[in-house]
Amino acid sequence: MELSTILPIARQELTVAIRNKWTTIFALVFGSLVLAISYFGTMTAGEIGFQGFNRTTASLLSLVLYLIPLVALMMGTQSFLRNEGEDEMLFSQPVSRSEILAGKLLGLFAAMTTATFIGFGIGGIVIATQTDAEGFLGYPAFVMLSLILSLVFLSLSMLAAIASRRRTKAFGIALLLWFFFVILYDLLVLGGSLLLKERSANYFIFASLFGNPVDIVRVAGLLSMKGGEVFGAAGAALLKFLGGYGQAIGALIVGLLVWTVAPILVSFRLLRDQDI
Amino acid sequence: MINVQGLTKRFGSFTAVDDVSFEVREGETFALLGPNGSGKSTILKCIAGLIKPTSGEITVRGIDTCKRPQEARKALSFLPQRVGFHDCLTAREVLEFYCRLRKLPASRIEDVVHGSEFNFNGFSDKRVSELSGGMRQKLGLAVACLADAPVLLLDEPTVSLDPAGAIAFRKFLKTLKDNGKTIVFTSHVLADVEMLADRVAVLVDGKLTALVTREELRMQIADNRRSLEEIYLDYAKTA
Numbered sequence: 001m002e003l004s005t006i007l008p009i010a011r012q013e014l015t016v017a018i019r020n021k022w023t024t025i026f027a028l029v030f031g032s033l034v035l036a037i038s039y040f041g042t043m044t045a046g047e048i049g050f051q052g053f054n055r056t057t058a059s060l061l062s063l064v065l066y067l068i069p070l071v072a073l074m075m076g077t078q079s080f081l082r083n084e085g086e087d088e089m090l091f092s093q094p095v096s097r098s099e100i101l102a103g104k105l106l107g108l109f110a111a112m113t114t115a116t117f118i119g120f121g122i123g124g125i126v127i128a129t130q131t132d133a134e135g136f137l138g139y140p141a142f143v144m145l146s147l148i149l150s151l152v153f154l155s156l157s158m159l160a161a162i163a164s165r166r167r168t169k170a171f172g173i174a175l176l177l178w179f180f181f182v183i184l185y186d187l188l189v190l191g192g193s194l195l196l197k198e199r200s201a202n203y204f205i206f207a208s209l210f211g212n213p214v215d216i217v218r219v220a221g222l223l224s225m226k227g228g229e230v231f232g233a234a235g236a237a238l239l240k241f242l243g244g245y246g247q248a249i250g251a252l253i254v255g256l257l258v259w260t261v262a263p264i265l266v267s268f269r270l271l272r273d274q275d276i
Numbered sequence: 277m278i279n280v281q282g283l284t285k286r287f288g289s290f291t292a293v294d295d296v297s298f299e300v301r302e303g304e305t306f307a308l309l310g311p312n313g314s315g316k317s318t319i320l321k322c323i324a325g326l327i328k329p330t331s332g333e334i335t336v337r338g339i340d341t342c343k344r345p346q347e348a349r350k351a352l353s354f355l356p357q358r359v360g361f362h363d364c365l366t367a368r369e370v371l372e373f374y375c376r377l378r379k380l381p382a383s384r385i386e387d388v389v390h391g392s393e394f395n396f397n398g399f400s401d402k403r404v405s406e407l408s409g410g411m412r413q414k415l416g417l418a419v420a421c422l423a424d425a426p427v428l429l430l431d432e433p434t435v436s437l438d439p440a441g442a443i444a445f446r447k448f449l450k451t452l453k454d455n456g457k458t459i460v461f462t463s464h465v466l467a468d469v470e471m472l473a474d475r476v477a478v479l480v481d482g483k484l485t486a487l488v489t490r491e492e493l494r495m496q497i498a499d500n501r502r503s504l505e506e507i508y509l510d511y512a513k514t515a
Contacts, residue, residue, distance in 0.1 A: 085360025
């Protein structure tokens with residue numbers, strides 16, 4: 001794979017995402033969310049006003065775990081789906097199919113990164129000017145995790161589009177993936193754990209963490225923001241299971257890496273044998 | 277220049293191309309003639325490396341298109357039947373993109389935009405969504421010609437052009453032919469074939485039923501006082 005081939009494709013993908021207003025829409029959504037959560041977050045306690053980074057980030061994390069996978073899956077599926085005339089022109093150039101996929105993925109990730117930085121960046125600046133800087137360091141970590149989550153789900157959208165090839169089927173699979181990872185998976189794990197003895201159930205739940213990139217990001221987010229103590233006894237057991245705080249962070253990063261790379265490799269393999 | 281040997285392509289149980297063999301010589305204009313579904317576009321896409329043959333071998337300048345597809349594609353440019361580009365890009369941006377992808381000097385874009393063949397003056401900065409079907413086809417052809425590759429593969433190139441556009445296009449292809457390009461095109465428009473092709477492969481139901489030169493075709497027209505359409509239908513019947 002040559003970077004000089006991948007970059008023009010990525011650049012075009014980014015241009016298209018910006019011109020089609022996707023990036024602007026997501027930046028506005030992300031920015032509005034940050035400000036709304038920060039401002040109205042304590043409304044149930046009878047207060048209104050900007051709250052600090054600690055509270056805002058924790059609330060945002062829960063919301064982002066729903067939103068980012070959906071946005072990345074929709075945006076990615078739309079882009080990786082075949083467009084007959086366009087693809088015939090592109091794939092007949094002296095470039096490899098994996099270079100084309102890598103270029104598109106990089107371009108989409110750049111678009112998501114732009115939207116995330118603008119949206120969360122503006123929101124972060126407003127919070128910083130209105131509140132104290134306590135918990136500020138957790139905020140960039142949260143933004144980075146959001147980006148990693150978007151990359152994972154862009155890779156999955158690539159696989160969904162290439163494996164299914166048809167528009168309706170691809171979007172159907174993308175929505176199913178979102179539903180499975182964001183909603184169904186945890187219910188299945190909890191249900192499964194009820195069938196096991198306590199000790200086995202604990203190990204089952206800890207191991208199942210790596211079967212869902214959303215859960216990995218959730219745990220990594222909470223660990224990076226507040227350390228292991230946020231989970232109480234269960235967190236201590238999890239950290240022990242993973243070999244300590246440092247090892248836990250390392251294992252979670254490896255888990256996310258696998259969730260990013262595996263769909264890309266399977267997509268490369270599938271596309272290699274497909275007719276355009 | 278291009279050698280196709282025993283090419284077969286099946287889509288499930290349907291055989292789109294059935295054991296087709298032919299050779300295209302350097303500088304030759306070669307037409308694949310046949311009705312819709314005869315397999316001509318499939319053959320062209322196999323040569324371009326877009327479709328993998330079920331069996332058979334294709335070489336471009338001696339390079340196997342299946343084993344070394346990228347290298348083989350360096351020698352050719354492909355114009356699909358339905359040209360597509362991102363609607364939000366301008367014609368110039370499309371050209372710039374393909375220029376970068378092929379690692380060509382930026383001056384090639386100016387050559388194409390201001391060249392007499394394409395004459396993009398006035399609308400090179402228009403978005404693809406604002407271009408007519410004919411203009412998009414013209415942009416597709418400009419992209420295909422950008423790399424100045426020795427082999428041009430054109431899939432039904434005049435289908436979406438109006439009469440004036442088709443005439444201009446044929447004229448342009450003649451110029452390319454005179455410049456020594458090897459051109460393979462598919463068509464069911466007999467006028468294209470009669471005017472441009474040095475040799476014609478007639479395809480019916482995925483099978484090669486005849487391989488004739490333009491002179492042979494013209495002689496058959498003159499001798500039998502029949503139209504090209506009638507001669508083509510005769511070939512189809514004998515398949």
